[in-house]
Amino acid sequence: MAADGVKLSKNLLRMKFMQRGLDAETKKQLEEDERRIISDEHWYLDLPELCTKEYVTVLVEEESFTPCEDLQFGRISFRGFNPEVEKLMTLLNPKDEDEEEKDVSCMQTDITDEEMALRYETLVGSMKKKYAKKRERAAMDQNDNHHEMDSEKKRTFLRPQD
Amino acid sequence: MSTTGGMFAVLKEKVGQVLVPGDEFCFGAEETISLSESAKPERAVCGPGLRRSGDRLVVMKSGVLRHKPPLTFWIDSQQKRYVATKGETVIGIVTARAGDTFRVDFGGSELASLSYLAFEGATKRNRPNVQVGDLVFAQFLIANKDMEPELVCIDGSGRANGMGAFGAGGLLIKVSLGLVRRLLAPNSDIRLDLEQLFPCELVVGMNGRVWVRASSVQQTLIVANLLQSCDTMTTQQRQQLFRRVQQGAL
Numbered sequence: 001m002a003a004d005g006v007k008l009s010k011n012l013l014r015m016k017f018m019q020r021g022l023d024a025e026t027k028k029q030l031e032e033d034e035r036r037i038i039s040d041e042h043w044y045l046d047l048p049e050l051c052t053k054e055y056v057t058v059l060v061e062e063e064s065f066t067p068c069e070d071l072q073f074g075r076i077s078f079r080g081f082n083p084e085v086e087k088l089m090t091l092l093n094p095k096d097e098d099e100e101e102k103d104v105s106c107m108q109t110d111i112t113d114e115e116m117a118l119r120y121e122t123l124v125g126s127m128k129k130k131y132a133k134k135r136e137r138a139a140m141d142q143n144d145n146h147h148e149m150d151s152e153k154k155r156t157f158l159r160p161q162d
Numbered sequence: 163m164s165t166t167g168g169m170f171a172v173l174k175e176k177v178g179q180v181l182v183p184g185d186e187f188c189f190g191a192e193e194t195i196s197l198s199e200s201a202k203p204e205r206a207v208c209g210p211g212l213r214r215s216g217d218r219l220v221v222m223k224s225g226v227l228r229h230k231p232p233l234t235f236w237i238d239s240q241q242k243r244y245v246a247t248k249g250e251t252v253i254g255i256v257t258a259r260a261g262d263t264f265r266v267d268f269g270g271s272e273l274a275s276l277s278y279l280a281f282e283g284a285t286k287r288n289r290p291n292v293q294v295g296d297l298v299f300a301q302f303l304i305a306n307k308d309m310e311p312e313l314v315c316i317d318g319s320g321r322a323n324g325m326g327a328f329g330a331g332g333l334l335i336k337v338s339l340g341l342v343r344r345l346l347a348p349n350s351d352i353r354l355d356l357e358q359l360f361p362c363e364l365v366v367g368m369n370g371r372v373w374v375r376a377s378s379v380q381q382t383l384i385v386a387n388l389l390q391s392c393d394t395m396t397t398q399q400r401q402q403l404f405r406r407v408q409q410g411a412l
Contacts (some may be wrong), residue, residue, distance in 0.1 A: 042373070073344060076363070088323065093348075
C-alpha cells in the first residue's frame with residue numbers, strides 16, 4: 001500500500017480490522033498518539049488549596065435558638081381553650097420519656113378487662129380451631145358433625161296423630 | 163486525639179459565664195488533622211451569638227455562654243430586635259398585596275414576602291382568604307442577610323400544622339425575645355403559672371410578638387399585662403403576682 005504512495009489516515013489505521021496488517025512500529029506510534037490525546041483531554045481546576053486542614057470535629061453554624069434550646073411549637077392553649085391547638089401541641093412537642101410513661105399508666109380504657117374476657121369467651125372455640133393442626137382440626141370437625149347428626153335425628157318430622 | 167481537649171474544653175469551662183463580642187477561641191492543635199488520616203469527624207454546633215471565622219470561634223453577642231451535650235454552644239442574650247432566621251416561626255402582619263405575594267411585616271429590618279400559594283390547600287384558582295391587616299403565623303423559608311426574607315405557612319409536606327392566618331378576638335403584644343424563649347422552653351415555669359389561671363390561648367412568635375386570647379376581653383387583657391410584666395420580674399415576684407390574680411385581687 002505504501003508503495004502506491006497512498007497514505008491511509010490514522011483513524012482508519014486505528015480500526016480493528018486494520019490492526020492485522022500493521023507492523024510493530026506503526027502500532028507503537030499509534031498507541032503513543034492515543035495516550036497523548038487522552039492525557040491532553042484531562043483537565044484540572046487551578047484552585048488554591050483552601051482545605052488544607054481537616055478538623056476532628058466538624059463545626060456547624062446554627063443561627064436559630066429553636067434547636068439549641070429545644071424550644072416548643074409557638075401555639076399554646078391552656079385547659080382546653082382551643083382543642084385543635086392542644087392536639088397540635090401533643091403532636092408537635094417532643095415529650096420527655098418520663099411523661100410518656102406516666103401517660104401510659106393513666107391511660108383511660110373504654111372497655112374493662114372483664115368486658116374483654118366476656119367478649120372473647122364465645123370466641124375460645126373458634127380461636128382454638130385456628131391454632132390447631134390439620135389433623136386435630138379434622139377430629140374436631142368430626143366431633144362437631146356428630147353433634148349435628150344427633151341434633152338432626154332429634155329434629156325429624158313427627159307426623160301429627162289424627 | 164482527644165476530642166474534648168483544646169477549644170471545646172475551654173468552651174465548657176466558660177459555660178455560664180458572661181462573654182462579650184470579640185472574645186475568641188482557637189482550635190487546638192490536636193483538633194486539626196491532615197486529610198490523609200481517616201477519622202470520623204464529630205459534629206459540633208455553634209449556635210446564635212457564635213460565629214466561625216477560619217480556625218477561630220468568635221463571640222458576636224454579649225451574653226451568657228450555654229452548652230447542651232454533646233457539643234452545642236450558644237450565647238444566651240437579651241435583645242428586642244429580631245433578626246430573621248431560617249426555620250423560625252413568627253407572627254407577621256400582612257401589610258400589602260403585591261401581585262401574587264403578600265408583604266408581611268414581622269418586626270425585622272425589611273418586609274418579608276409570603277406567596278399566596280404557600281398556604282394549606284391554596285391553588286392558583288383557590289386563593290387563600292387573607293386580607294391586609296390580618297395576622298399570620300408563618301415560618302421563614304429564606305432568611306439571610308443578602309436576600310429578601312420569605313415566609314411560608316406550610317411545612318415541607320404541604321400541611322399547615324398550626325400556621326396560617328389567625329387572630330379573631332385576641333390581642334397582639336410585643337415582648338422581649340428572651341421572654342419568648344422562656345415561654346417556649348420545655349418545662350417552662352411561666353407556662354406552668356399561666357396554666358393555673360384560666361383557659362386561654364397563646365400564639366408565640368420568635369420575633370417577640372405574642373397573641374393572647376381568653377374567653378373574655380377582661381381576661382385577655384389580664385393575661386397580656388401579666389406577660390408583659392413578666393419580662394422584668396424575678397420568679398418569686400411573678401409567682402406572687404399570679405397568686406394575687408388567681409385570688410381575684412386584680
